[in-house]
Amino acid sequence: MTSIFDQYEQASQVSQRAQPVPEPMTSSGYINMQLDDNTPMFSKQKMNFSPSDVITHVAVASDYLVLAMANGNLFRMDLKNPKEHEEVKYSKFVQPNTKLTGIFLDPLGYHLLMAFAPRTKDGDPELVYLHRKSSKLKSVSKSRNYEVTEVGWNYENTSDITTGPILLGTSHGHILETELEVDNDKRFTANQQYWRQLPNYLPLYGSKEIDGLIFDIGQGADMPITGIQFHRVVNSNKYFIFITTPTRLYQFIGHAISTDGKPSLQSIFYQYLTMPDTGFQEIPSTLKYSKLQFFFDKYDVPKTFAWLTEPGIFYGQLDPTSQQNSNSLFTQGELINFPPESDSKEKAPLCFVLTEFHALLMYSDKVKAVSLLNQECVYEDRYSEAHGKLKSVIKDLKRRTIWAVTDKSVFRYKVVREERNVWRIYANKEQFHLAKEYCQQNPAHLDIINVKEAELLFSKGDYEASAKIYAETLSSFETICLKFLEVEQVNALKTYLSRRLEALKDDDNTLISMIVIWMTELYLSQLGVLRRTGKDNTDEYNQIQSDFEVFLLNPKVSRCMQHVKAVIYDLMSSHGDKQNLIKLTLINEDYENVVAQNIYKKSYLEALNTLKELRKPDLFYQFAPVLMEEDPKHTVNALISQGQKLSPSKLLPAFLSCENDEAHVSEIIRYLEFMLQNFNVKDKAIHNYLLTLYSEYDQAALMRYLERQGQDIVLVNYDVHYALRLCREKNLSEACVKLSALLGLWESAVELALEVNLNLAKSIANLPEEVEMQRKMWLNIAEHVITKNQDLKEAMSFLEECPLIKIEDILPFFSDVVTIDHFREPICQSLQEYNMQIEELKAEMEEATRSAEYVRSEIQSFRGRSALVSATDVCSLCDIALLLRPFYLFPCSHKFHSDCLLHEIQPILGQARRKKLQDLQRKLSVMSNIELQTRTSSGLPLRELIKNEIDDIVASECVFCGEYMIACIDKPFISDEDWDRVMKEWE
Template sequence: MTSMLDQYERASQRSKPSGPELMRPDISTAGFIQMKSQDEEPIFIRQRVNFRPPDNILHLAVSSNFIMIVMANNIILRIDVKCPEKKEEIDISKYVTNMKISGLFLDPLGNHLLIALIPKNGESPPADLFYLHRTSTKFKQAGKFRGHEITAVGWNFNNASETTSGPILLGSSRGLIFETEIGLDGDKIFNTSLEQYWKQVFDIGEESKPPITGIVFHKIPQSDKYVIIVTTLIRIYQYVGTIMNPQEKPLLQQIFSRYLNVQERFNQLESSLPYSRMQVYYPAPKGMPTSFGWLSETGILYAEVDAKADPDNVLVNQEMLCCPETSLSGTTVAQTSLAPINFILTKFHALLLYPDHVKGISLLNQELIFEDIYNDTFGKLVNIIKDPMSGAIWAHTERALFKYKVTREERNVWQIYMDKNEFGLAKQYCKDNPAHIDQVLVKEAEILFKNKEFEKSAIIYADTHSSFEEISLKFLQESQIEALKTFLKKKLEGLRPQDKTQITMIVVWVIELFMNQLGTLRSNQSSHLHNSKYTELQKQLDSFLCIPTVEECVKKNLSTIHNLMASHGDKDNLIRLTIMHRNYEEVIRQHLHKNNYLEALEVLKSQANRNLFYQFAGILIQELPKPTVAALISQGHQLQPSKLLPALVSCDSDEKHAKEVVKYLEFCVYKQSCPDQAIHNFLLSLYTKYKQDEVMRYIGSQGQDITMVHYDVHYALRLCQEAGLTEACVQLSALLGLWTTAVDLALTINVDLAKQIAAMPSHNDNELKKKLWLKIAEHVVRERDDIQQAMEFLQQCDLVRIEDILPFFSDFVTIDHFKDAICSSLQEYNQHIQDLKEEMQEATKAAEIIRKDIQAFRRRCTFVHVRDACNSCEVQLLLRPFYVFPCGHKFHSDCLIAALIPMLTIEQQTKLADLQRQLTVISKKPEDTTSVGSVSLSTKDQIKADLDELIASECLYCGEFMIESIDKPFIEEENYERVMAEWA
């Protein structure tokens, strides 16, 4: 149940409404009805963290979801936001004797913490600086900074190391700037070369020696330049320069060196406040900031960060944001609370912290949009900060911690930009909301209309949902015919094809406007200027009539348009209209009826309707084969060969026409890579009739993969069989996998072709390949009686042996012809038998050796003498349980375990400890329990066996443990100083 306190806190948060409760549909947003809920979620919502600090909170720092809290009882709490239950408490009482903490600085990654201390009463001891790493609870003193009160730290946002911070800048209370690098290096806070990483790099140089209140530096992307921004109580300094040597330390001194004899750029504002605050906004972690804010007594100096605008000034478009003097309730704020304690920047807003409330103002129009009033239950507000990496906003009082949730802070940005007449940005932030975009466009169009930019206004008005009649009337009242035509044309582009009535109305209206303008110019043809205007206007009308939508509309309403032009007496445009909408199909038919085939072909080529090519190509190829085919080829990809196929098939009756058809088909196949199977089949059929020498070239061009060819292989095989093209039949049969048929046909031509076919099947199909080669061998032996060539097969194919082809020879063939082949085959069999015998002998010998070794190991033993000592502790071996290894090394059990533990993995160490614990438990049981049966004894033996397997599987000095430790130092790093002291 919600407590009374939570209800009060929720009620104390007030946000300015984001817009009217109800936007009624009007002329500017026709078609949109937008409702805004009265309880729309505020942009900023305060959420109290479930955390009760043991004492008052003095300081707080947050980075990368790590929170560091300094409390009044000298305890520092370290909290991981992702695991808030795991809090670490660090006592700093011994470091703050007679001192107080003046500053808490945490790097962006949350790894490095700096704590600045100053004397409580301005007396000794001097100011000091301490360092704490995220993985440590021990503070380390930065001795080089003793006596300097550090008031600001510029962290290195490009640093990715967890142990060192990289070069950073520290500002002191006397206007000094230091460069250093902090981190862990053994027991030292800084790197070994301390002097190279600690140096005063600049002095602000103001006479009053004001404290540095803020430092930030960044490397400009895609360049070697760095920009450094430093603030004091009344000034903002900018330092921009190039790092010539990135390896030189200190790094950033190279930039400050440029300003030693040059007046640096600064902004100055008089302020009586004892503090000033600097904040920057990062759109993404580790990126360049995009905006900058500096809080002084006057207000917040806000600027955009742009490194490209001015080489020496990165803070552009500066403006002063005054702190609001009234609250959302309308009451005036007391003068004592006009100056905020601190503030943070978001992308579009700034949150200002006061002792008892938080205000949010828009960075775009300085309007107060949020107010959060705190009660005194948890004390006064102390600070508000923002996590530079996660963007989370945190605020804390003396006894409580709060977090602000940001919800769609860009929701009203479009309206602000619209009010400022920045319409491009306004449309960008409308988030594709049609109602918002329409409002922006209407206002932009109205501004352009007022500024007499009528044509630009017309273009934008056409994209709105404003009343068509009202906008048209506005341009007519101003006699802006050109703007009206622009508006109508733009509206026409946005209409759908089914909006036929609106399309017809607009097209007729635009043509009417053109006719009026052309008629006016025709009546006044005295000057050359009017003639040029007339020509330009006529070109515009021609272009308008060529628009597909307009052309279609005119075609359907041809009589209406014709009567309109006739009423204006415009004969030229009447002729153009007739030519433009001529019925080409009828014209071609008339030419063909009069046998004017060439004129019909010219008309066909000049028009854009491709369907007429499919309709009249057959007749024209019959009468004008060569010109018609040339015309078809000139159309290229615009024609679909499959639709021309009926016309082409009707013209293959004689060789003259067939050759021209073949020319077009070859163009489709070889030039356009047409994949249609019908086209390829038709071309192949013409080849078999009229150009048989082209068949093999065509088949070869299609390849030997049946899945990739474009013709019907079965159909092609039938055509070639009917035409008697045996070689083509061989290739097609092979393509279909009819290997036996292909070889048989190839043998009727020549043996070499048959060999090629026999070599084509897959390497995995050895049975088929052997069958094909034997068929060729049988043909050579029985048909040609060529024994010598048959013998050559034994070298050409490894699958065929002499015994395979012997049955093909007649009984009267003497052995002299293939004596060598038989001898070679017998030698191979004999060699294979010898190899098998040698392998069997070697296996027998190896088995005998293993058998002897087993017998020898059964009789092997080791003697242990009374004087033998442990090789580790050198104490008498028989005093305690021990292990003896075959190599001769001997160890006590406990000595061996102690020496092995550092070499074992974590899993092995855990297993060893578990086995020792189990053995101890079993050993402590009463004797009668262990002797009841064999179960406990077998368990104990098993544990001992597992323990022996783990620690005594190999010798400590002779086994793999010693080999793996060869790269480890003799002296561990943590014992180095002690050992060196002992040796000294």
């Protein structure tokens, strides 16, 4: 049950807790949001035990508590098991004329040193050692001449039987180095491994230490050591040492010499023996004491230090690595003043504990917590007289717990989120990066920090940086925009709008559209001003243009452009910015607008250049009619430059809509000829259109075109019937001859050719493949020529040009007045040719007669041919006697059983023959004997006829000598299933 004194203590603690002043809201984003945590930052709890006497000294390490009491007893307790505690009588182990001045417990909680001072001038000081697992104290013999006031423990030591190298500070300013180790017999008595008095001179290399010479901080004056801390620099073999006296803070750094695998700190002081006035910070003080505290991060590396003196706490950040060539091992050192005390006679705290952001100051009747960042008192806890005066406040460095000890009680302090208000302090000190680090990503706190930072940058004139941070806040959009407009900072305004645009979600369409339009207007205005002032080739103009292009390429802007492009186009048109208008259409793929505007302004070359850059065939097809009508030459040049990317058939509407004048037609023909010659266009519509233009404007080109297309109707690319009809309408006889011949209208072609040119008619007459047609056309030509001229020489020339025509064929074409004497020679020649043909026919008949006789003799010889089969003959396939079953005998002397041959021949038959064989076998097995005896039209029984058909299939040739064997040449002689058997036979 809580006593009335404890209840009063708790009420006093709550009432005295400092309340932070609420931070006014500077951002409109969070309304009525509680920014402060109401949980107490510091609170204490009393330990549930009562000491046997007044507590005089205390030490805590690794959850192990040691109390020294006025009755000469030591109280030891394992804080994890409070029931396990004991008391040890220490007074019987020390001289009676000494008094206890301090107890020191190593960080592991295993090694305890107790320092005693003489009560009279004649007495000797004493230092005793007590192990955690022992109840007997052991005097450290070599310490008789030194009154130890402070111990610098080895924080890297992990052993429970040795302390490792440690430093001892004395009341006269001496520094000693030693190491204590438990006896091997586990009697827990301290053996001094060594006792080094740090020398006050720089020894020569290889020389030994001289006893009696020591490193003297006080330089002969009595200046007691009040604090010692030494640590190894991370990732190095260097050590740094802090030593304090009531008025000075000394710093040492250097390499420790390794002896038997353990560092010797003595060497660190060598370089400072010749520099007695360097390496310390002095603060005047009338106090006879001071306190040194370190704060360790989560990796147990010293992070900050604090030194309690009369004027205040000297506080700084430890950074020994960056100050290797300097006398100072810390940065940002400052003096933190103590809170004013109106009701106390104490000038300074008696003791203190250092946390990450606060210092807990202990007075005789209260504990105060002071912020290390803004020096404000954030907590005050008063102790009642019932608990007695405060003796010490101490921190367990390993377990990070804080303990306060009075004459009669022990209290534990709980620290809850001491960093909760750090962000506000850093923000007020304009250290915004630290404020953001410690605001724990709280959106309300982060917003306040950003607003303060942005306002500070704005006041300093760093507008663009201010705009970037303003964009991360929830401040009023209109207010921030007006701030930049008032100071005419367009670039900063663009930066703010750009950052806000990036932060918007895709469904914020209205705000996105507004920002996009506004930023476009700002960019266009800046570019327009520079163009009007002749600065369109400057770096400033190029930078703004580049930023504008990047802005237009933003995916969010591109999506927005699809909805507001009409407004953007109007803006660009009003500024006369054609270049960016074209670039915008490229980004939005809205090319039609730019080309249409260029055509409207009669800037046909610009329109064509735009189309060529865009490479969009659909736009070419769309605008080609207008461009061909207005500027045919440049349009055709543009079309030719596109090559095969454009389809000529889709451009026909543009060509057909042009005026039928020579300028337009010549350009169209030039384009069509280019496509035909370079890309072998086969579209019939294109060829028909080109042929139409040729027929009307260039007949010579038409004939060249028909020649190139050739005389194969399958290979020509135009419609021959259409071409013939067109040429007839235009009275193009020569072209009609070509086309008629192409269609196979030979007679018509020859008739037309005779009207044009005799040679043309002769060339047409040689084209048909049918000999009879050639002869007929040549006769028509001969009739036309002979009937017209009755010229005998010309008639004879026909006989020479065409061997198909004989003299008797052309004689009817001559008139009756022409006598036969004129044709004597050709008639005689013709008769001679007939005689030669008759002789050839006779020879052929005699050869045929001889061949027939030979065939008849061969047939007779086969009829008398026979073969002998003996009883010992076997089947060539199964090696069984041949006469046991029906068999086949081939002229090649191979013999096969019918069933063996059938089995052998079936796999190599074709599918059709195999099916026919199966059908015949099925018929033979299914039909009755009566049906099989039925005679067929050939006079043979049906059974005999079926067997003959089977024999024709099975025994058409020998399987060993015929084509079957040749077809099986790639097959192995031994099948896979017979391979094992054959191998065994061979063995």
